[in-house]
Amino acid sequence: MITSINQSPLYPIANPKSIVFFGASNNYSAMGTSILNAILSDGFEGTLYPVHPREKTVLNLPAYASVDDIPTLPDMAFIVLPTKIVAQTLKAIGEKGIRHAVIVSAGFNEVGGKGEERQKQLQKIAGQYNIRFTGPNCIGVVNSHLRLNATFLPSEGKTGFIGMASQSGSFITQMFSYLNNRYGQGFSTGFSLGNEANIDMVDCIEYLGACPNTRVIALYIESIRQGQKFIDIARRVSLHKPIVAFYVGGSETGKRACLSHTGSLAGPDQLYNGVFRQTGIIRASSIEELFDFCYVLGSCPLPVGNKLIIQTHSGGPGAAAADACERAGCELPLPSPETLEKLAPFVPHTGSANNPIDLTYTKNPLDFFHGIPKVLLEEKGADGMLIYFLATAGMIHTALTSMGVPDDEIDTQIQNIVDTQCQSIAALVKTHGKPIVGFSFLTRENPFVTSLQDRGVPVLPSPERAAKAFGAMVDYTRLRKKISQQTD
Amino acid sequence: MITSINQSPLYPIANPKSIVFFGASNNYSAMGTSILNAILSDGFEGTLYPVHPREKTVLNLPAYASVDDIPTLPDMAFIVLPTKIVAQTLKAIGEKGIRHAVIVSAGFNEVGGKGEERQKQLQKIAGQYNIRFTGPNCIGVVNSHLRLNATFLPSEGKTGFIGMASQSGSFITQMFSYLNNRYGQGFSTGFSLGNEANIDMVDCIEYLGACPNTRVIALYIESIRQGQKFIDIARRVSLHKPIVAFYVGGSETGKRACLSHTGSLAGPDQLYNGVFRQTGIIRASSIEELFDFCYVLGSCPLPVGNKLIIQTHSGGPGAAAADACERAGCELPLPSPETLEKLAPFVPHTGSANNPIDLTYTKNPLDFFHGIPKVLLEEKGADGMLIYFLATAGMIHTALTSMGVPDDEIDTQIQNIVDTQCQSIAALVKTHGKPIVGFSFLTRENPFVTSLQDRGVPVLPSPERAAKAFGAMVDYTRLRKKISQQTD
Numbered sequence: 001m002i003t004s005i006n007q008s009p010l011y012p013i014a015n016p017k018s019i020v021f022f023g024a025s026n027n028y029s030a031m032g033t034s035i036l037n038a039i040l041s042d043g044f045e046g047t048l049y050p051v052h053p054r055e056k057t058v059l060n061l062p063a064y065a066s067v068d069d070i071p072t073l074p075d076m077a078f079i080v081l082p083t084k085i086v087a088q089t090l091k092a093i094g095e096k097g098i099r100h101a102v103i104v105s106a107g108f109n110e111v112g113g114k115g116e117e118r119q120k121q122l123q124k125i126a127g128q129y130n131i132r133f134t135g136p137n138c139i140g141v142v143n144s145h146l147r148l149n150a151t152f153l154p155s156e157g158k159t160g161f162i163g164m165a166s167q168s169g170s171f172i173t174q175m176f177s178y179l180n181n182r183y184g185q186g187f188s189t190g191f192s193l194g195n196e197a198n199i200d201m202v203d204c205i206e207y208l209g210a211c212p213n214t215r216v217i218a219l220y221i222e223s224i225r226q227g228q229k230f231i232d233i234a235r236r237v238s239l240h241k242p243i244v245a246f247y248v249g250g251s252e253t254g255k256r257a258c259l260s261h262t263g264s265l266a267g268p269d270q271l272y273n274g275v276f277r278q279t280g281i282i283r284a285s286s287i288e289e290l291f292d293f294c295y296v297l298g299s300c301p302l303p304v305g306n307k308l309i310i311q312t313h314s315g316g317p318g319a320a321a322a323d324a325c326e327r328a329g330c331e332l333p334l335p336s337p338e339t340l341e342k343l344a345p346f347v348p349h350t351g352s353a354n355n356p357i358d359l360t361y362t363k364n365p366l367d368f369f370h371g372i373p374k375v376l377l378e379e380k381g382a383d384g385m386l387i388y389f390l391a392t393a394g395m396i397h398t399a400l401t402s403m404g405v406p407d408d409e410i411d412t413q414i415q416n417i418v419d420t421q422c423q424s425i426a427a428l429v430k431t432h433g434k435p436i437v438g439f440s441f442l443t444r445e446n447p448f449v450t451s452l453q454d455r456g457v458p459v460l461p462s463p464e465r466a467a468k469a470f471g472a473m474v475d476y477t478r479l480r481k482k483i484s485q486q487t488d
Numbered sequence: 489m490i491t492s493i494n495q496s497p498l499y500p501i502a503n504p505k506s507i508v509f510f511g512a513s514n515n516y517s518a519m520g521t522s523i524l525n526a527i528l529s530d531g532f533e534g535t536l537y538p539v540h541p542r543e544k545t546v547l548n549l550p551a552y553a554s555v556d557d558i559p560t561l562p563d564m565a566f567i568v569l570p571t572k573i574v575a576q577t578l579k580a581i582g583e584k585g586i587r588h589a590v591i592v593s594a595g596f597n598e599v600g601g602k603g604e605e606r607q608k609q610l611q612k613i614a615g616q617y618n619i620r621f622t623g624p625n626c627i628g629v630v631n632s633h634l635r636l637n638a639t640f641l642p643s644e645g646k647t648g649f650i651g652m653a654s655q656s657g658s659f660i661t662q663m664f665s666y667l668n669n670r671y672g673q674g675f676s677t678g679f680s681l682g683n684e685a686n687i688d689m690v691d692c693i694e695y696l697g698a699c700p701n702t703r704v705i706a707l708y709i710e711s712i713r714q715g716q717k718f719i720d721i722a723r724r725v726s727l728h729k730p731i732v733a734f735y736v737g738g739s740e741t742g743k744r745a746c747l748s749h750t751g752s753l754a755g756p757d758q759l760y761n762g763v764f765r766q767t768g769i770i771r772a773s774s775i776e777e778l779f780d781f782c783y784v785l786g787s788c789p790l791p792v793g794n795k796l797i798i799q800t801h802s803g804g805p806g807a808a809a810a811d812a813c814e815r816a817g818c819e820l821p822l823p824s825p826e827t828l829e830k831l832a833p834f835v836p837h838t839g840s841a842n843n844p845i846d847l848t849y850t851k852n853p854l855d856f857f858h859g860i861p862k863v864l865l866e867e868k869g870a871d872g873m874l875i876y877f878l879a880t881a882g883m884i885h886t887a888l889t890s891m892g893v894p895d896d897e898i899d900t901q902i903q904n905i906v907d908t909q910c911q912s913i914a915a916l917v918k919t920h921g922k923p924i925v926g927f928s929f930l931t932r933e934n935p936f937v938t939s940l941q942d943r944g945v946p947v948l949p950s951p952e953r954a955a956k957a958f959g960a961m962v963d964y965t966r967l968r969k970k971i972s973q974q975t976d
Contacts, residue, residue: 028890037886083837106848107837154882168804174878178929220804246808253820254811260840261803286952287808287929315749316656316708320734320775323742332741349571349595352748360594390662394642398525402516441666441775464774 001206001236008207009132009199012100014143014189016075018047019150020067020098022089023080023105024058032080033059034152035104035140042149049074067096076100078140078150083107086136087121094129102150103135109195110137110261119197126198138194139169144186145213151192160186161298162291163214165204167193167222168261171287181444182461183295184453188213202229209237216298218290219245222258223266224275231279235483238280242297242476245281246290247272280479282472289468292460296469297476299458300435303383306330306474309376310356312388313368318356321386321439321463328471332356333381342375365391369421370428377432384435384473386466387425389459393418393447415447422451429457435473439466489694489724496695497620497687500588502631502677504563506535507638508555508586510577511568511593512546520568521547522640523592523628530637537562555584564588566628566638571595574624575609582617590638591623597683598625598749607685614686626682627657632674633701639680648674649786650779651702653692655681655710656749659775669932670949671783672941676701690717697725704786706778707733710746711754712763719767723971726768730785730964733769734778735760768967770960777956780948784957785964787946788923791871794818794962797864798844800876801856806844809874809927809951816959820844821869830863853879857909858916865920872923872961874954875913877947881906881935903935910939917945923961927954 005011019039023032036050036059049070050058057063064070067077067089077093079086079101086105093101108119119136126133134141140150144159151173158180166172169192179185189211191204201219208217217237224230234243249258249266258266276283282297284290308330312318322332332355335343343353346367352358357376359368376385396414405413429436438459444450449459460466493499507527511520524538524547537558538546545551552558555565555577565581567574567589574593581589596607607624614621622629628638632647639661646668654660657680667673677699679692689707696705705725712718722731737746737754746754764771770785772778796818800806810820820843823831831841834855840846845864847856864873884902893901917924926947932938937947948954 028886034886111837153880166804168802168807170802170804170878174802174805174929181931181933222807248804248807248811251811251814253814254807256820256842257803257807257810257844260842260844260846261807286812286950287805288950288952314656314658314662315745316654316658316736317662317775319656319710319736319742319745319749322745323736323739324774326739326741332744349599354744354748356745356748358748390658392641398516398522402514441662443669445669462774462776464776 001233002210005207005210008203008210009100010191010203010207012075013102013134013141014148014191014207015146016046016148018049018072018074019076019078020049020051020070020074020093021078022051024050025052025055026058031104031152035078035080035150038149038151038154041154043147044149045147067092070096073097076102078102078104080104083118087118087125090122090125090131094125094131099129099131101131101133102138102140103133103194104138104140105135106137108136108197119195123197133198134191135194136197139173139192141192142172142187142190144188155186156180158186159188161188161213161215162186162218162294163188163208163211163216164190164218164220165193165201165208166190166220167196167201168220169194171220175291179291182291183458184444184450185295196225200225202226202233205237205243206233209241215241216294217241217243218294219243219281220290221245221247222249222261227275231275234279234281239480239484239487243279243281244284244290244293244297244472245276246284246287277479280476280483282476288465292465292469293472296437296458296460297473299456300437300473301429301433302477303435303470303473304477305383307333307382308384308386308470309333309335309379309382310386310388311359311372311376312356313359314388314390315358315360317388317439317463318358321388321467322356324464324467325386325470328467330467330471330474335379336381339375339379343372346372366421370424373425373428373436377428377434384437384470386463386470387436387438388463389438389440389442389448389452391448392442418447418451422448422455422457425452426455426457435470437466437470439463489721490698493695493698496691496698497588498679498691498695500563501590501622501629502636502679502695503634504534504636506537506560506562507564507566508537508539508558508562508581509566510539512538513540513543514546519592519640523566523568523638526637526639526642529642531635532637533635535562555580558584561585564590566590566592568592571606575606575613578610578613578619579617582613582619587617587619589619589621590626590628591621591682592626592628593623594625596624596685607683611685620687621685622679622687623682624685627661627680629680630660630675630678632676643674644668646674647676649676649701649703650674650706650782651676651696651699651704652678652706652708653681653689653696654678654708655684655689656708657682659708663779667779670779671946672932672938673783684713688713690714690721693725693731694721697729703729704782705729705731706782707731707769708778709733709735710737710749715763719763722767722769727968727972727975731767731769732772732778732781732785732960733764734772734775765967768964768971770964776953780953780957781960784925784946784948785961787944788925788961789917789921790965791923791958791961792965793871795821795870796872796874796958797821797823797867797870798874798876799847799856799860799864800844801847802876802878803846803848805876805927805951806846809876809955810844812952812955813874813958816955818955818959818962823867824869827863827867831860834860834863854909858912861913861916861924865916865922872925872958874958875924875926876951877926877928877930877936877940879936880930906935906939910936910943910945913940914943914945923958925954925958927951
């Protein structure tokens with residue numbers, strides 16, 4: 001297994017200083033143009049060499065009639081050409097001495113018949129020239145820390161800690177705004193794999209396992225092509241970095257869709273569940289879960305065990321979280337007498353300290369962000385917490401107005417209050433080394449949600465999703481321990 | 489069963505012309521003040537009579553020292569007073585002749601012991617004076633079509649078609665922005681039930697079943713108190729209006745949380761599943777599902793069967809939807825030869841017509857919104873569709889710029905294009921009477937999502953959620969048919 005990303009064949013693909021680009025023109029409706037445009041608008045600082053048979057410039061960059069005309073040796077080639085000229089282009093870059101490529105063009109294994117022959121031809125050429133490539137039929141690659149976004153849509157330049165390897169490019173390029181809007185997150189590095197004719201998912205797991213910007217690895221899987229190699233590498237990577245997988249081919253219908261999509265042969269759920277358990281990979285049952293789990297696993301210290309306390313000031317969301325926690329394999333211990341004693345001053349007579357700790361209506365809102373979670377994190381019988389957040393800027397606005405704060409000071413005061421309270425929660429997590437997962441029906445339009453998320457305290461959009469994500473952390477801790485014992 | 493809402497004891501509570509309000513003051517941190525403030529800021533047009541022992545005005549309304557001083561007979565009383573004076577207040581409104589009340593005050597059955605005695609006392613007084621009331625320990629009531637929002641938070645005045653009866657007030661008052669942000673929806677009428685000492689969930693189902701603004705009924709259930717009555721009424725209502733329930737007490741932990749929250753005794757999952765099946769109620773497994781299902785059931789014509797076609801231009805989201813559809817009990821038929829022939833001009837060689845119909849890259853974007861779904865809705869072997877939406881305003885912007893459209897015309901042209909395309913989808917649904925459920929990772933910040941949703945085409949935030957919601961429609965169609973046959 002590699003110990004540094006520059007030992008990986010993916011290194012020049014994710015960290016190129018220069019790219020030769022085939023298939024962009026000045027016609028904005030062309031796929032290649034969209035990708036080159038995304039690279040430019042995200043601010044990539046390396047050199048781009050568009051190749052075009054006729055144009056002198058492409059998107060205002062000097063264009064070259066052929067790869068041979070390029071004065072230097074680019075780190076990699078990006079190919080978005082019509083199917084029938086892909087092979088000859090791969091040969092041309094091989095002749096030039098380029099050893100790395102991304103092939104976006106489709107029309108290979110995924111269409112069957114002649115497509116399969118065409119794919120074999122690409123593999124043969126790559127073998128002759130020692131070229132390593134991703135694709136064909138992929139979307140591209142993104143490395144947010146280098147401002148490299150060689151995919152279909154602009155990313156808005158958001159960096160993040162989720163490393164992704166995907167057998168569907170959509171789950172990279174179409175998730176930029178999703179991750180940003182929901183969690184204020186982004187991809188550290190993302191690889192779209194397509195048909196995996198050369199570089200495959202195992203190479204990506206190895207790369208992302210060694211990538212210093214990646215805290216957690218997300219996989220979108222339609223089928224695993226090299227079972228044993230996958231198991232070996234994933235087992236070793238998951239010992240030090242969590243891996244979450246969404247596997248889509250488990251149903252008959254899913255299987256058929258995968259075959260049409262990337263020409264992959266999917267297997268039954270049970271087989272994949274076995275592989276995931278053996279390798280310490282957490283399986284997500286939906287795309288939302290995939291990213292929820294990654295977000296929380298990348299944000300929190302891991303819980304030692306499965307016991308948690310729920311803090312709420314609304315009974316319903318607290319009860320929904322409690323129910324979901326048990327279903328996710330977690331336990332809600334009753335607080336110890338010592339904790340109950342320390343809690344007593346905070347819990348009104350309408351509230352409950354039975355876990356969920358339901359404060360109903362707290363007199364001093366700051367207690368909710370400091371005094372109460374502090375007591376609950378000190379509880380020796382619990383390994384972490386869920387906290388429900390419902391406060392809005394409007395509530396503080398009303399309170400400040402009634403206290404006579406002048407209008408022109410209110411916004412600043414609201415932000416100060418929000419930041420102080422959220423900072424307090426973030427500091428508690430650090431001090432106690434136990435995870436806190438927040439949940440709220442509010443979005444990043446709410447200043448508490450944004451402030452908590454931006455301070456590394458994950459906030460998920462529902463009690464059930466928070467409970468399941470906590471359960472994923474518990475599962476990962478358990479699996480990792482088991483694998484670690486087997487490996488010793 | 490009632491045939492009109494004005495036969496219900498809830499009618500004066502949800503449609504009051506005048507309210508006497510106990511427990512509001514000029515102190516903004518008091519719960520009562522927050523509720524009166526929400527009523528005022530949402531623009532209720534009826535008369536409000538705050539009662540306060542000392543203040544002359546409350547939130548700028550003339551205040552009365554006692555209910556006896558009010559010159560007329562208010563339609564209902566709203567009580568947010570300290571626990572120990574609730575009983576005497578209920579008696580006082582009874583003496584005055586008021587027959588309807590909402591009791592928000594807590595400290596009754598949910599705290600056990602003396603609280604249970606206090607609740608019995610309320611029931612006794614209500615019996616003496618023929619008072620019907622919701623609560624205690626509830627949040628209030630909302631009727632968006634009357635701009636009545638007697639709950640804890642301002643609602644932003646959004647109307648909608650979801651009727652809600654909830655054993656947790658949070659799932660009304662804290663869902664206003666949730667429903668608005670996700671679906672552009674709101675509650676038609678919402679009842680927070682609290683401890684159900686008098687009016688209970690069955691009364692609400694009956695009311696909402698007859699409510700002309702309510703297209704679908706959402707229930708948040710911690711326990712059903714009157715089993716047989718519930719079954720009788722729900723069975724009759726669900727024959728003409730879908731009911732979706734989220735039941736939280738099925739796990740041991742959930743059960744304990746419910747007991748602390750509203751003093752309710754929850755039962756095992758199997759028991760509740762049986763009740764739901766018998767009554768035609770669709771069970772949701774999370775709060776998100778509860779509202780997803782309601783939103784889709786309230787928006788779409790019902791599918792005749794479980795066969796659907798998925799239209800996408802991204803393989804991954806298509807495959808994820810396909811896999812989730814099978815898991816949700818739906819089938820994806822292969823299109824008939826006739827349909828395939830009609831589709832051929834629209835599907836590029838990189839695409840697939842195997843269902844999912846994956847267009848990869850369509851030349852003419854309008855086809856995606858008209859030509860293709862038209863062909864697919866005409867398919868006799870399918871009962872409805874899922875469609876994946878990924879287009880952004882930015883994409884159209886780029887295209888228009890490259891076509892030389894002047895900058896100052898672009899925004900208007902984008903909106904026109906979006907509206908024309910979305911209107912086209914909405915019209916197809918009407919013409920063919922088959923449901924289309926959209927899904928997208930984009931939010932209402934995206935003009936397509938907003939335009940589709942505002943035209944009655946539901947768009948959910950992930951393939952799995954769209955598939956499950958379609959499955960909920962299929963389940964409802966099936967259950968309703970079965971119950972209807974049993975009833976004949």
